[in-house]
Amino acid sequence: MDREFLENLFRTAVERAQPALAVSRFLPKKPMGRTIVIGAGKASAQMARAFEEAWDGPLSGLVVTRYGYAEKCQHIEIVEAAHPVPDAAGFAAARRIVELVGGLSADDLVVALISGGGSSLLPAPAEGMSLEDEQAVNRALLASGAPIGVMNLIRNQFSTIKGGRLALAATPARVATLAVSDVPGDDPALVASGPTLPIAGDRAEARRMAGLYRLELPEAARRVLEGESNPPPLVNDPAFARNSVATIASAALSLAAAAEMGRAQGLETAILSDSIEGEARDVAQVHAAMAREIVLRDQPFRKPALLLSGGETTVTLRGKGRGGRNGEFALALAIALDGVAGVSALAADTDGIDGSEDNAGAFVDGSSARRMREAGIDPQRQLANNDGYGAFEAIGDLFFTGPTGTNVNDFRAILIR
Structure with a gap:
């Protein structure tokens, strides 16, 4: 249910x-x-x-x-x-x-x-760059963990x-x-x-951000970034x-519609934010801490409660597993809520595709991590390998929608009974 x-x-x-x-x-x-x-x-x-x-x-x-x-x-x-x-x-x-x-x-x-x-x-691609160079820039940005604003500022230069x-x-x-x-x-x-x-921001700021996130750029892209050609x-x-x-x-309008549905069901409903950024696994830790606080102490919201949030988290690639930022969030949430009863959650991308896989996201509850272990999956090892897809595939909790026809980024809902 x-x-x-x-x-x-x-x-x-x-x-x-x-x-x-x-x-x-x-x-x-x-x-x-x-x-x-x-x-x-x-x-x-x-x-x-x-x-x-x-x-x-x-x-x-x-x-x-x-x-x-x-x-x-x-x-x-x-x-x-x-x-x-x-x-x-x-x-x-x-x-x-x-x-x-x-x-x-x-x-x-x-x-x-x-x-x-x-x-x-x-x-x-800018003059002096090839399509292959732009592909390399994109791959470097996707693996960097940089927020979308930084990624777009850097892309703009090329x-x-x-x-x-x-x-x-x-x-x-x-x-x-x-x-x-x-x-x-x-x-x-x-x-x-x-x-x-x-886009606000100049070439100098883009250079600083590229250095901060240690982007490994192709030589042609480095020449553009270090020069003054193709000014934005x-x-x-x-x-x-x-x-x-x-x-x-936008995410704000979509979350408001979901919140209305939650309140109609008698749930104390809170939109935490429609613009959450940061590492997906870290964002999951914060959401899990809030859910546990509600379970144990009925604060900051009383049970039954519904927590909603949106935005665009990031994943710094450390391993070679499958999945996107919502799978990463869901796996970290499953680990943090291991054994906590009365909590269930869904994290999914509103376009229907989480990263480059075929799922939109995954379902989570307090038994997810235990069921992974019973299936021979170590949740912590899966998270270290950025393999949320494999972890939830093993327990049948991937969420599939196919292309939805829209895209307002991440959707997260945590239900506390």
Whole structure:
């Protein structure tokens, strides 16, 4: 029963973030000239279909999404590419999108449908760099444990499309960005590394962060980072003055929908935060400590209680196991709650894919670690190897949804009876 409730909470949160519900409320003003739709991200195909259905007028365009996430559209071409490490298909799509927005007039409108995952789906390496170099940069960032804001600042230095450069390519056309936010704090400039929005932070800051996280960058990328070529646009560049941006879905809105469902069930419900960052295993320790405090002392909330949180945790790769940040969180939570009765939890990615595996996340309760040991699995060893997937696979507690059509990052729910 508790597992069914947790799954329903997740689906309620995901439903609130569906582009079909949100796009129609944020349509830009119609132009005198052409309407060109572009986009990138794991929710961009669903956004494109919703925009087509809501837009009363001619349009055309091109949107790139992750393999397996495409939707059928009438006027907007949908192409698929690789995530989280870019590939040649994304490279070709990025070049086509730049060509598509070139040569427009001030009477034209570019609608940019941007969601999480767009960073890898629009590879456009800086001069002197190859696609292989950008792939190497992405791998280094994914293994670094750096928060998403730092990752996007660094990515911005190596791209000819990120950090607002795509909007500059569309000048003098007006650019209206609709974003499904997957970043803590919902800064739309950080979603997909902001192809149509300038990112705060300069080259010197990116160099400092690259050193702080000890990134092993290819030689071509190091030359770009140490030089002054391919400078990112400034936030106050007048070329962006006519443009607009709207965040149409976010973790905050999704968690609020789940919280409403929890309160309707008579649970004392708390949203801890919609923008939690940090190492997934450390975040799990804090959540577990709070759950134990409620179990033992009815504080800071009385039982029965529901704790909700979102954001984007990180994983510093130490081993070679399978799984993403939600599997890492769930495994660390299982270890911390070992033997604690009356607590169950779900940690899952709202796009339906945790990292690069086929699951969205995993279910946890006070018996998870014991059942792993009974199955011949050492939970601590699995965590040391970053193998949350293998640990939960062994006890049948992986959570599968397939692509959900949206992406507002991590969803965590802990139920205390």
